[in-house]
Amino acid sequence: MPRMDEKVETIYHDVVSRNPGETEFHQATREVLESLGPVLVKHPEFTGHKIIERICEPERQIIFRVPWRDDKGEVQINRGFRVEFNSALGPYKGGLRFHPSVYLGIVKFLGFEQIFKNALTGLPIGGGKGGSDFDPKGKSNDDIMSFCQSFMNELYRHIGQYTDVPAGDIGVGGREIGFMFGQYKRITNRWESGVLTGKGLDWGGSLVRTEATGYGAVFFVEEMLKARKDTFEGKICSVSGSGNVAIYTIEKIHQLGGKVVTCSDSNGYIYDEKGIDLQLMQQLKEVERRRIKDYVQYRKHAKYVAKGNIWEVPCQVAMPSATQNEINGSDAAKLVKNGCIAVGEGANMPTTPEGVKIFLEAQIAYGPGKAANAGGVATSALEMQQNAQRDSWTFEHTEKRLQEIMKNIHELCYETAIEYGTPGNYVNGANIAGFIRVAKAMVALGVV
Ligand code: NDP
Ligand code: 2IT
Numbered sequence: 001m002p003r004m005d006e007k008v009e010t011i012y013h014d015v016v017s018r019n020p021g022e023t024e025f026h027q028a029t030r031e032v033l034e035s036l037g038p039v040l041v042k043h044p045e046f047t048g049h050k051i052i053e054r055i056c057e058p059e060r061q062i063i064f065r066v067p068w069r070d071d072k073g074e075v076q077i078n079r080g081f082r083v084e085f086n087s088a089l090g091p092y093k094g095g096l097r098f099h100p101s102v103y104l105g106i107v108k109f110l111g112f113e114q115i116f117k118n119a120l121t122g123l124p125i126g127g128g129k130g131g132s133d134f135d136p137k138g139k140s141n142d143d144i145m146s147f148c149q150s151f152m153n154e155l156y157r158h159i160g161q162y163t164d165v166p167a168g169d170i171g172v173g174g175r176e177i178g179f180m181f182g183q184y185k186r187i188t189n190r191w192e193s194g195v196l197t198g199k200g201l202d203w204g205g206s207l208v209r210t211e212a213t214g215y216g217a218v219f220f221v222e223e224m225l226k227a228r229k230d231t232f233e234g235k236i237c238s239v240s241g242s243g244n245v246a247i248y249t250i251e252k253i254h255q256l257g258g259k260v261v262t263c264s265d266s267n268g269y270i271y272d273e274k275g276i277d278l279q280l281m282q283q284l285k286e287v288e289r290r291r292i293k294d295y296v297q298y299r300k301h302a303k304y305v306a307k308g309n310i311w312e313v314p315c316q317v318a319m320p321s322a323t324q325n326e327i328n329g330s331d332a333a334k335l336v337k338n339g340c341i342a343v344g345e346g347a348n349m350p351t352t353p354e355g356v357k358i359f360l361e362a363q364i365a366y367g368p369g370k371a372a373n374a375g376g377v378a379t380s381a382l383e384m385q386q387n388a389q390r391d392s393w394t395f396e397h398t399e400k401r402l403q404e405i406m407k408n409i410h411e412l413c414y415e416t417a418i419e420y421g422t423p424g425n426y427v428n429g430a431n432i433a434g435f436i437r438v439a440k441a442m443v444a445l446g447v448v
Helices: 006-018 023-034 037-042 044-048 051-055 104-121 141-158 174-188 209-227 244-255 278-287 292-298 329-337 353-362 374-389 395-419 426-445
Strands: 060-069 075-086 092-098 127-132 164-167 236-239 259-265 268-271 303-306 317-319 342-344 365-367
Touching: 006 023, 006 037, 006 051, 023 104, 023 353, 023 426, 037 044, 037 426, 044 051, 044 426, 051 426, 060 104, 060 141, 075 092, 075 104, 075 141, 075 164, 092 104, 092 374, 104 127, 104 374, 104 395, 104 426, 127 141, 127 164, 141 174, 164 374, 209 244, 209 317, 209 342, 209 365, 209 374, 209 395, 236 244, 244 259, 244 278, 244 317, 259 292, 268 292, 278 292, 292 303, 329 353, 353 365, 365 426, 374 395, 395 426
Parallel strands: 092 127, 092 164, 236 259, 236 317, 317 342, 342 365
Antiparallel strands: 060 075, 075 127, 259 268, 268 303
8 A cells, every 4th residue: 555644544544534434435445645745735725725625525425215016016125225425525426326335335435436537627526426225226116116206205306507417327327317307306396407418419418428428538548648658559458347338339440440358247248349329239239238248149159158257368458447446466467467458447437445555556557437437427417517508518519528638638637647747647636626626616605
């Protein structure tokens, strides 16, 4: 572990003891706090205003019961969360995750990361996150709708276009946003498009939002490669996951001349040496909602490896796009040994601290999630802009805006890393640049 500044270390220990058992939240705060020692030296006013202490304490945490009736008539109970972490720069903004592993520690790590990610976009959005331990896998459409409606029966009183604007994350896509928007509209009698993002294109959504996280992550890696006078052309790439982020990461890499040879789900991974057939993937995942093991029924030369380790596959660029802590120290070492020169995190916190250390020591181009995957939330903010204008932009215009935003985030992280004496370290660059933006706003807004 890198050494932490002494003052900051005290704050970190306080965070751990005030939030027992929330290991992912501890991991996310530790990683950010490790970067902040030199910032306090340059900005002593942040210490006096207790900015770090305040930033680590969510403004509001909501936990609620979600009772619903399944399609067999049985009553089910889940737990719902919304953590409204920081609103210094704008309304709370961040996704909702539906996955059985969701508990307060996961929602808080995601909400904490979201504060800095959103700040890096330069757009007026604060940080928040929510979700439920509901497992959408294998559920009928009716079950999904019942759950989403019950979830919104409580959530609606906490959100709004000027207050808190949720979107999707794992297990929450266009279908779920539709059911939740419908219920919000019914309860409030308001067609308030700015209350949720990731909406359908026919009812207030933005072109490119579906593609944005994956595309943005690839744009970020493209910038990192450019800084090393390199490109995606001809690169063998490994992508994990097979959901929203993975699919559009694969699409953009292929557009830029790279070849993606893997994808995965929680049961196993696909190796396709000819390059993943994206149309087939989209049919299986987006249209038919099937598992990726079915891919090899249609691509006979491809291999499905059940329970295997995807990071064993040699690649030059790795883009983890599934979930937190999916690359550990030994995976990172394997990637580096096999010739990986760039890692762009589509997922949130997919690399363990041991893995991060290995990437940084190897001096490969390592783009941490809060910078690399900011394109999703940035395009959500563009959706809010269009909603406020009662307008909708073209695909080309919106994608161009996204690309500019990713370029700016890259430059900001790159320059900040240099300014703070750690050139090439995008972890420090992202943590410091994101933190400073929020901290300055918090100082200006007073003790609130
Ligand atoms: P999806 O639900 O569309 O897809 C998730 C994918 O990751 C699935 O292939 C899923 O496999 C796999 N996965 C999820 N949990 C696990 C797990 N515990 N172990 C192994 N595999 C797992 O989600 P997204 O694509 O939207 O999200 C992927 C990542 O990107 C997440 O970390 C999310 O926080 C992050 N992200 C998403 C953004 C967005 O706009 N959607 C924006 C920024 C970041 P299975 O089907 O087997 O569960
Ligand atoms: O992690 C993320 O940035 C997201 N899931 C997207 C959040 C958003 O509000 O679009």
